[in-house]
Amino acid sequence: MDSCCPLCGTKDHTIIFNHLQQYPNGSIAKCNHCLHIYTILIQSLKTDKLYNDRVYKVVENRNSIFDKILSWEYNKVLKTIHSFKPSKGKLLDFGSGKGKFASLAKKKGWEVKCVEITIERATYAKNIYNLEVSTDFYTTDRIFNVDFEVLTLFHVLEHLPQPKILLDELIKHNLTKDGLVLIEVPNFNSLQARMAGRNWMHLDVPRHINHFTPIQLEKIAQELNLSTLKTSFFSFHLGVLGMIDCFLKLFGYRKHIIHELKNQNHFGLLLIISILLPFALIIEYFAAATGNGGIVRKYFIRQ
Numbered sequence: 001m002d003s004c005c006p007l008c009g010t011k012d013h014t015i016i017f018n019h020l021q022q023y024p025n026g027s028i029a030k031c032n033h034c035l036h037i038y039t040i041l042i043q044s045l046k047t048d049k050l051y052n053d054r055v056y057k058v059v060e061n062r063n064s065i066f067d068k069i070l071s072w073e074y075n076k077v078l079k080t081i082h083s084f085k086p087s088k089g090k091l092l093d094f095g096s097g098k099g100k101f102a103s104l105a106k107k108k109g110w111e112v113k114c115v116e117i118t119i120e121r122a123t124y125a126k127n128i129y130n131l132e133v134s135t136d137f138y139t140t141d142r143i144f145n146v147d148f149e150v151l152t153l154f155h156v157l158e159h160l161p162q163p164k165i166l167l168d169e170l171i172k173h174n175l176t177k178d179g180l181v182l183i184e185v186p187n188f189n190s191l192q193a194r195m196a197g198r199n200w201m202h203l204d205v206p207r208h209i210n211h212f213t214p215i216q217l218e219k220i221a222q223e224l225n226l227s228t229l230k231t232s233f234f235s236f237h238l239g240v241l242g243m244i245d246c247f248l249k250l251f252g253y254r255k256h257i258i259h260e261l262k263n264q265n266h267f268g269l270l271l272i273i274s275i276l277l278p279f280a281l282i283i284e285y286f287a288a289a290t291g292n293g294g295i296v297r298k299y300f301i302r303q
Contacts, residue, residue, distance in 0.1 A: 003040045005031035006210055007164055007220070013040075017198040021254060026205040028198070037188055037211040039203075058098060058120045062128075066261070067100075069237050074101045077182070077297075078108050081150060084180050084229055084299065089149035092174060095156035096133065099125025106131065113144050140169045151175050152182040155238075158208040164220050171224060175302055181226055184297040187233065189213045191287040192246040192294050201245040201257065202238075202294065214296045226300035233293030234285065242294040243280040243287075244273055 004011050013029040016037065020026050025042040061067050082088070088109045093102040096114035098121050106112045106129070114133040116122040122133045134143055151170060157163040171181065186202035187193065188211040193200045203211065218228065233239075245257045260269055287293050 003029070005034060005036050006038050006160070006162055007031070007036040007216075008034040010034075015040075017203075020198055020203070020205055022199075022203060023205040028203065028205070028211065036216055037213070039205050039209050039211070041206055058124050066237065070100055071104060073236055074104050077101070078105055080230065080299065081180065081182065082108070084301070085149055087149075090146055091150040091152065092143070092148040093152045093154075094138075094170060095153055095159075096125060096131070097121050097154075099129045099131045099133070101152065101154060102131050103129035110150070113146075113148075115143060138166065138170070140173065142173050144174075147176045148174055148179060149176050150180045150182070154182075154184045155186070157183060158185050158204075158210045158212065161209055163210055164223070167220070168224050171226075171302060177302060179302045180229075181221075181300040181302065182297070183217065183221075183300070184235075184295055185210075185212045185217065186238075186242075187212070187214065187292070187294055187296040189215075189292065190233075190239075190242075190294045191283070191292040192239075192243050196246045196249050199249045199254070201242050201249075212296065214291065214298075217296060217298060221298070221300050225303045227303050228298060229301055230299040231291075232288075232297040233291055233295065234288035235293070235295045235297070236281075239288060239294035240277070240280050240284045243284040244276050247276050247280060248272070 003013065005013065008031060010031060010033040012032040014032060016028045016030055018027040027040045028037065029040050030037050089111065091105050091110040091112050093112065094115045096102050096116045099114060102112045102114050102125065112131065114125060114131050115138060116125060116133050117135055117137055119135060122135045125131045125133050151174065157167065160166050214231065221228065241257065248257065284293060
């Protein structure tokens with residue numbers, strides 16, 4: 001794979017990590033020109049197989065504890081969106097996955113449409129939540145031939161080979177002039193990322209191409225004429241789980257905790273997680289309060 005920076009296109013970089021446990025043929029580099037952090041892969045991958053493995057496998061988990069946590073978190077996000085956009089209109093959830101957030105937005109009165117290129121996930125969202133989902137690979141132009149008041153991208157930009165270009169196209173062709181953009185990505189500057197280093201769960205190589213810091217995300221937004229309304233750093237299901245995984249990695253754990261929880265439910269792992277949970281919750285909460293949480297979630301307004 002090309003070693004060019006996904007943001008500025010230069011090849012001048014410094015290697016941060018190599019010989020990754022998650023993917024030995026990958027390296028994490030920092031661009032010496034724009035300071036963006038990104039993944040370099042020695043060999044090309046078939047993108048159609050990246051999201052059909054054991055980790056991204058679609059599992060039915062409605063009414064589970066995990067599902068209830070998701071509902072709680074996403075409803076808080078929707079409350080924030082509503083504070084900025086009281087007149088509920090059209091919302092585009094780009095990279096909608098199984099459709100959980102989109103389904104809750106629909107229940108709250110938003111006119112929701114989705115984009116999800118993984119067929120299994122898109123099919124789930126259509127059949128279970130009755131959502132309108134486009135599975136076309138987006139590059140430019142309008143998607144549903146309407147203008148949206150809100151555009152949401154939950155953990156999407158880290159997967160894209162040219163995140164800034166795609167985001168620019170999405171905004172220019174699909175968002176109203178005063179539209180709201182919500183972006184959530186893993187925070188490479190987080191406490192848990194510094195603790196876990198090359199073993200951090202949210203590096204997720206080879207699927208994650210980009211590794212954002214709050215400063216880099218803000219810089220991209222400014223270049224696309226977006227103004228920040230609010231920034232959050234706390235996520236229970238990703239931030240706290242990432243901190244628990246970080247603790248486990250310090251003691252030699254090398255499995256994928258999300259896969260283990262989704263598919264196996266080992267009693268021993270659940271017991272350990274229940275013991276670590278209070279400590280992880282407290283540490284992650286204070287990390288988030290100081291801008292060092294495992295994720296960064298930004299609400300922008302189009303200028």
